[in-house]
Amino acid sequence: MSSEAHAVHDTTTGISNNKLLMWAFLGSECLLFGGLISAYLVNRSRFHTGPAPGDIFDIPFTSVSSFVLLMSSLTMVLALSAIQRGDVRNNRIWLLATALLGSLFIGGQVYEFTTFLREGLGYTTSPFSSAFFTLTGFHGVHVSVGIVMLMSLVISSYRGTLTKKNSETVEIVGLYWHFVDVVWIFIFTVIYLVPSPTS
Amino acid sequence: MSESVAELNPNGAATQPLGAYSRPKGGGGWRDWVTTVDHKKIGILYGATALFFFVVGGFEALLIRLQLATPNGTVVGADLYNQIYTMHGITMVFMVIMPLAAAFANYLLPLQIGARDVAFPRFNALSFWIFLAGGLFLNFSWLVGDAPDGGWFAYSPNTGVTFSPGHGMDFYAIGLQIVGIASLISAMNLIITVLNMRAPGMTLFKMPVFTWMILVVQFLLLFAVPVITVALFLLVFDRNFGSHFFNPEMGADPLLWQHLFWIFGHPEVYILILPSFGIVSEVIPTFSRKPIFGYEFMVFSGIAIGFMGWGVWAHHMFVSGIGPISVGAFTLSTMFIAVPTGVKILNWMATMWGGKLRFNSAMLFATGVVSMFTVGGLSGVTHALSPVDTQQTDTYYIVAHFHYVIFGGALLGFFAGFYFWWPKVFGHKLGETLGKWNFWTMLVGFNLAFGPMHILGLNGMSRRIDTYSPGFGFDFWNLFATIGVFVVTLGVMFFVINVILSARRARGLPPEPPDPWDARSLEWFSPNPTPVHNFDEVIEVSSLDEFWHRKWTTDEDGRVVRKATAAEVCQAGDAEGVHLPSPSYWPVVLAAGLPLIGLGLLYNLWICVPGTLLVLVSTYAWVFEPPDDPDGPFGHGHDEGDDGSHDEDVPGDGSPAGQEAGSVE
Amino acid sequence: MSTEAAATNTDHEHPTDAKYVQIAILLAVITAAEVSTYFVDIGPVLIPALMVMMVVKFFYVAAWFMHLRFDSVLFTRFFVTGLILATAVYCIVLTVFEFWTGG
Incomplete structure (x- = not known):
């Protein structure tokens, strides 16, 4: 019995409950990030006396960390592909690589935040700064939760309990991970690349 | 505290062999209820909790009306009054109407689609316990004397630290956040249950209208809850971490709160009313002895209401200065949404037309919904017109309108549901005589209380004022409304007495025979009260109103003739060895962590530590929990009629889904 | 990794690892084009161009990496x-x- 057939053997639509759960959750998350992005956009020109977004964003740096996150989607999908073949070892390597790239992205975000802080953009500086840190912070928390899930998978894999039979679990974590990535694709373009107001 | 936490160390869990966390064995009594994952017990828990909060919210309503009964009232001070009306609104919306809908949905939805449980039984328990935790957290604010006082829609910047320096609005923001998590989990669970757990042959368009309306409501929740989540987060950050989302002094626009709140808030209105519409759509056909008129129209109008409910939110903001184009556009969309609602009213009346009507308590309450909601709907259309609304906003006219919709529409519908499904749940009917007293006192009292508020509002009485001076023409109708509320209270007491007396009368008697109402849908296939495994065997569905069509047929002359008695059609409820999900400790433990985190944010961050630990530990324990307890009361027998209702949880929301798979081994 | 051998054992409808790598390269190229707009002034087409590139990236991740094409x-x-x-x-x-x- 293949993993697919095991997971779906008795639902009305033939679709796995768990996967549907994740997709429903991601549909819901669209509204969450939409709200945060809107809250940022209406506030991006309200920088009060603090730094303006156009003055402070470091596009080359953010481009690199965006690229890192984008490539973590590739390693994630390779991890899934490996476990679907029953290749436990490569699955583990790609999961670790994904978690590593995710951590690199988070590290970049921490660096970005501390730099901004040094340049006078604190959380309470202006409506712009509050909205910026809240939006990117929420995204960062999502990435961190994803890393925790990936590491749980890795531990599970070392204990020998992550096999081809439950590749769907990897797939579901992957869906979450890719979603976090597409949210960043949106944020990177709309918040960073589209020219921001300068002071 | 620390001992129990050490005991549940997640690392310990990771190294111990699986099965170290054996499932609770039940054992009867309160343990059964705390650890249950049975959708029927969870439904009853939801209902009982909601009725408790109904008494709390009703008590607040009485205080409001006592204060306003006479001019210059001195029952409560202005400050306390603000807290009372705010908590009355929050309680009635989030802790009475929504959980009552959840009660009916949990109990009935799996039965109506022929399933043994919901798709994720443990998540189902989790959403109840989180809801309870949130409700208790919100009401805990009374104990510290600092209840929310900014109104249920909490407009900024009135809710900022400048104007609300106490902890009241923090209780509001964090409490609703917790309740919102419960709604979101339950929404995903029920959507997947409907999509994936239907009995063979049960296509979407053979589902009862109640199930359909619940499905629409869950989709509304799925997409609306994250919006209020954003708004509440921003409010918490503004109040506690000094951000400036709603701070005009820093150039921010507080209107953002109004948009976010009402983008959630208007779908929320339909979240409140559609379950009741569903109940009425079950009760009226049964007691008219006719199929629902225009089933497809009923379903599609429900879906249409769900969709259009997303495009009308700014009609709550006509006087907020959103500009003439926005006001014009939202006036139009608001008037359009009256159309699908009108379709429903018409279809209920057409169902009754020419039917063999039986006006027992359930039917009386259902017709009460049709008439009272029509009144509320019509006053709603009047303030869809923005020029008229400009006069009516923030007056008692609005208070009258939404009480006609929520009390007259939603609450009366739930009472219809109580009388209709009581035998299904508890095995005995509620008394008819007291039921009719219950209905008429509530209906008359309700109209006495809220009818005059139309006049008060048009005469210019603002809502939320804690008192008024004599001589404005408010005195008479206010006293009138207060008397009305006491009549409503009498009606509620009739209900409580009815519940107690009916239970006492039924003691020692055999349970109500199956199908007491000559009903139509799948839940009546099982005996009363519903056995723990719901159905002895899976039902093959071939038509809408399957149960009815198994009992009745039409002869050559088109007359309805009986082909089988209910006793022949119904199942005995004595199947053994049916595979059922095992109970679990972790939903209640996880839920207990959330209010602790909330209190920590308010008072001392250290309180967050045990709260967070509880959440983390129980998440991992949840994931490591064996999917079934082989020694459970309904352990692995032959998987007779397995409809996939056994435990397949994988924590989706931020929890390490990976471990679940490991535990299956 | 042994990308070409992948097709033998996996679900028949799922793409090969080589395909995934191709998609990733495409995404990387688009990202490079996006970032280049920061250094090169392309005038009034800037925002439409950014939006198109964003949607294309979004689409490719959702369709291929999230398997919406096949699921x-x-x-x-x-x-x-x-x-x-x-x-x-x-x-x-x-x-x-x-x-x-x-x-």
């Missing part, structure tokens, strides 16, 4: 409903705030 249409419906609803509702909010006209 049940029900998943796509959930996701697209959320996306459309969010886009519509929040665009109206931004309109009311006169965001597009530089409010």
